[in-house]
Amino acid sequence: MPLLDITDLRVAYGPIYALHGLNLSVQEGELVALLGPNGAGKSSTLAALMGMVKPAAGTVKIDGRNIVGWSTERTVRHGMTLVPEGRRVFADLTVAENLRLGAAVGKNDRWSTLFDTMFPILQERRHQRAGTLSGGEQQQLAIARALLSNPRILLLDEPSLGLAPTVVDRIFDLIQVLHDEGLTIVLVEQNARRALDMADRAIVLASGDCVFSGTPAELLAGEALTQAFFGGEEKTA
Amino acid sequence: MTEFAQQIVNALALGGTYALLALGLAIVFSVLGLINFAHGELMTIAGYAVFFLLAANLPFPVVFGLAMVVSALAAMAMERIAFRPVRGANGTTLLITSFAVALILQVALQNLISARPQAIVIPSWLNGTLNIGAVTLGRVQLMSMVAALVAVVALSLVLRRTTLGLALRAASADFPVVRLMGIRANGVVSSAFALSGLLAGLAGVLWVAQRGSVDPLMGFLPVLKAFIAAVIGGLGSLSGAVIGGFFLGFLEVFLQAYLPDGAQPYRDAVVLTIVVIVLTVKPNGLFSKVAEIKV
Numbered sequence: 371m372p373l374l375d376i377t378d379l380r381v382a383y384g385p386i387y388a389l390h391g392l393n394l395s396v397q398e399g400e401l402v403a404l405l406g407p408n409g410a411g412k413s414s415t416l417a418a419l420m421g422m423v424k425p426a427a428g429t430v431k432i433d434g435r436n437i438v439g440w441s442t443e444r445t446v447r448h449g450m451t452l453v454p455e456g457r458r459v460f461a462d463l464t465v466a467e468n469l470r471l472g473a474a475v476g477k478n479d480r481w482s483t484l485f486d487t488m489f490p491i492l493q494e495r496r497h498q499r500a501g502t503l504s505g506g507e508q509q510q511l512a513i514a515r516a517l518l519s520n521p522r523i524l525l526l527d528e529p530s531l532g533l534a535p536t537v538v539d540r541i542f543d544l545i546q547v548l549h550d551e552g553l554t555i556v557l558v559e560q561n562a563r564r565a566l567d568m569a570d571r572a573i574v575l576a577s578g579d580c581v582f583s584g585t586p587a588e589l590l591a592g593e594a595l596t597q598a599f600f601g602g603e604e605k606t607a
Numbered sequence: 608m609t610e611f612a613q614q615i616v617n618a619l620a621l622g623g624t625y626a627l628l629a630l631g632l633a634i635v636f637s638v639l640g641l642i643n644f645a646h647g648e649l650m651t652i653a654g655y656a657v658f659f660l661l662a663a664n665l666p667f668p669v670v671f672g673l674a675m676v677v678s679a680l681a682a683m684a685m686e687r688i689a690f691r692p693v694r695g696a697n698g699t700t701l702l703i704t705s706f707a708v709a710l711i712l713q714v715a716l717q718n719l720i721s722a723r724p725q726a727i728v729i730p731s732w733l734n735g736t737l738n739i740g741a742v743t744l745g746r747v748q749l750m751s752m753v754a755a756l757v758a759v760v761a762l763s764l765v766l767r768r769t770t771l772g773l774a775l776r777a778a779s780a781d782f783p784v785v786r787l788m789g790i791r792a793n794g795v796v797s798s799a800f801a802l803s804g805l806l807a808g809l810a811g812v813l814w815v816a817q818r819g820s821v822d823p824l825m826g827f828l829p830v831l832k833a834f835i836a837a838v839i840g841g842l843g844s845l846s847g848a849v850i851g852g853f854f855l856g857f858l859e860v861f862l863q864a865y866l867p868d869g870a871q872p873y874r875d876a877v878v879l880t881i882v883v884i885v886l887t888v889k890p891n892g893l894f895s896k897v898a899e900i901k902v
Contacts, residue, residue, distance in 0.1 A: 422783060446789035458784045460777040467773050474770055475789035519789045 622856020682804025
């Protein structure tokens with residue numbers, strides 16, 4: 371049985387559909403890249419999974435249990451959480467206080483032994499206000515904070531957005547470590563190439579429709595990605 | 608000089624009560640974006656709790672504590688019954704709801720108890736004054752100042768040291784992400800109301816102890832003043848609410864003391880004019896942060 375099983379998930383804002391029926395099964399330990407241009411429905415998908423918007427239709431099952439209609443906090447307590455786009459650390463709170471809130475419902479310390487090696491900078495800056503961290507440090511804090519709720523499924527929304535290339539490397543290294551540790555990950559990324567390097571499977575959305583589902587190799591061999599981003603018949607360079 | 612010192616004492620006592628009320632308003636506003644005009648009725652409820660508990664011959668310190676608890680419970684009930692069903696609605700809906708709650712409580716108290724003021728007889732050891740040099744300090748005044756100070760320090764510790772306090776501060780900046788930490792939204796909101804209820808209860812006890820009576824409409828004026836104080840401080844800023852409260856207290860007491868007799872009837876007009884001037888110069892209040900733009 372897949373750990374995360376999404377069937378015919380639809381999201382609408384008023385009469386406008388942002389997602390017309392997504393089907394996706396994620397096995398335990400898989401890293402699935404969710405790709406597509408702006409407005410493709412990626413963020414709507416994540417918001418619907420986390421109970422932040424109510425899906426118009428469809429089911430989302432974790433371990434066979436339908437979680438549609440659950441509150442965000444109940445979903446988190448059930449083992450799925452989201453590192454939101456733009457990091458959204460609590461800027462006025464210190465690093466340590468941000469982590470304390472992340473651990474507010476944490477039950478075990480699966481990650482705490484790895485923390486010091488994964489996030490040395492957070493240890494160093496623990497008494498600093500989170501708003502004073504650099505973008506890359508804030509992203510590390512956002513990921514660390516999410517891990518403390520001890521998720522089985524981690525959703526990452528554009529983790530490399532707005533970061534310098536060397537910092538992006540650091541963030542992708544971290545995601546690789548989490549993947550190696552067996553965490554189930556759904557990664558939404560603009561940086562498709564980097565995401566596909568580490569993904570087991572890829573989904574491409576365009577205008578709310580799933581236009582591709584398969585392995586990264588299949589995706590790179592075909593034209594779904596190019597078409598999703600550029601439309602029409604253009605060839606890859 | 609002595610008179611000046613005396614006025615400072617008076618201003619601190621009045622400002623402390625405004626600060627407590629403004630803090631209560633600011634806590635709820637910072638989390639929910641709701642200006643709870645029924646906050647004054649929490650004060651009134653605490654006042655009636657004092658009235659009935661004293662009538663039951665309980666010792667004053669017990670009455671003091673219980674009245675605060677009653678007010679906190681009333682605040683939580685208010686949230687559960689009236690505000691939760693409209694959570695997430697726009698500001699106007701929330702504001703009208705809070706006025707409705709205030710009116711319903713006022714009318715209920717008028718009909719169930721009495722429209723007339725009930726006398727609060729505080730214990731004799733709280734009567735009388737202390738003389739420090741030439742400054743006269745009422746014992747109730749002293750109690751007000753100490754209680755306001757203790758409450759502000761205690762609240763600041765709660766907000767800085769406890770997970771609940773951190774969650775409240777975080778929720779005022781980004782509530783959806785607090786929920787992503789697995790923290791229950793209802794728990795955060797309910798706690799915000801409970802804290803604001805405790806503060807309103809404290810202010811209510813001090814208020815009725817100073818004026819010696821309680822009546823159904825007594826909460827309206829102080830909460831209006833507290834609202835002004837909170838706006839001066841920058842709505843949603845907790846330290847701003849405290850400073851705004853004291854600012855307003857000083858303004859009222861000193862205008863009362865030093866405005867010429869002929870101008871006394873215009874005291875409130877002068878106070879509000881000064882408030883308008885402050886807000887013209889600092890439209891977001893003295894201590895509001897510049898709103899952060901989220902990308």
